[in-house]
Amino acid sequence: MASRRGNAKTREQSDKYSVLLPTYNERENLPLIVWLLVKYFGESGFNYEIIVIDDGSPDGTLQIAEQLQKIYGADKILLRPRAQKLGLGTAYIHGIKHASGNFVIIMDADLSHHPKFIPQFIEKQKEGGFDLVSGTRYRGDGGVYGWDLRRKLISRGANFISQVLLRPGASDLTGSFRLYKKEVLEKLVEQCVSKGYVFQMEMIVRARQLGYTVGEVPISFVDRVYGESKLGGNEIVSFLKGLLTLFATT
Amino acid sequence: MTKLLEWLLGCSLIGMAWGLVTFDLLDLQLPAQYRELAWPMPVYLLVAFGCYSLATVGYRVATFNDCEDAAKELQAQIKEAKAELKKKGLKM
Missing domain, CATH: 1.20.5 (Single alpha-helices involved in coiled-coils or other helix-helix interfaces)
Incomplete structure (x- = not known):
């Protein structure tokens, strides 16, 4: 019995998963997301590290991260802060440089992405040998919590238009809960120039263009527990601009 | 080929087929019903x-x-x- 459990705990040691957590003013959420990550990685026995990339949060996110590092160990929690708020793309480049895993998981640190899905991502990747596995809110048991009708309509409408125009072969283009082979992510961030929602969409569209394979896992998206979620007219306009840019260039 | 070009190609193929039938561009002497069906x-x-x-x-x-x-x-x-x-x- 003991030996069998031992095997489960040490399986697949050759694979290591680096979780990139870009943060800005997430002092409430960071300890919780780290706790959940430690819990689910611990239970599934995969080898992992968490890389916190804090962009100079004025609310003391970094001090909280330092405390977490003391609790969970410097081999599990890596702090790679930056002095000021820079783009998401550069946060990934920065994180990858310090990642020692051969797989990289990107997710939001605001608890909208639940770490319980990560073991499913990993199983899915192994099952099909996929270059990237994307969480999807639009398929199977996937879904959202905390969205009103307007938000759902915009989300479904935007997704439909993107599917018609780009035919990307993935159902959730703007989701940002994904697992990548490290070299695939490196290659993609190098090529992607968009900002905001469009960045995630460009990543998956370019992945298809470069011939990478994509697997999907249904996820439940629980909208921000702490802090404000934003979707205004500005976001919609920049989304449409980005969509048309991708339409004309990919 | 970009998605934009794919769309333009697809649309112009359909447009050409439509024009051929509606305006009988190749002078095929198609029956009038074809034309009536095609133009809308x-x-x-x-x-x-x-x-x-x-x-x-x-x-x-x-x-x-x-x-x-x-x-x-x-x-x-x-x-x-x-x-x-x-x-x-x-x-x-």
């Missing part, structure tokens, strides 16, 4: 596509899963996490 076709196609789009988006909005259980599970785990982190000495 672009409008029919647009209307059909519009209906399909509205129906699809409407259906997907109506069947968008509300993950009540996931939200409850998360709330419970947040409580558990806070208690355990406090015990481990985390100062919020």
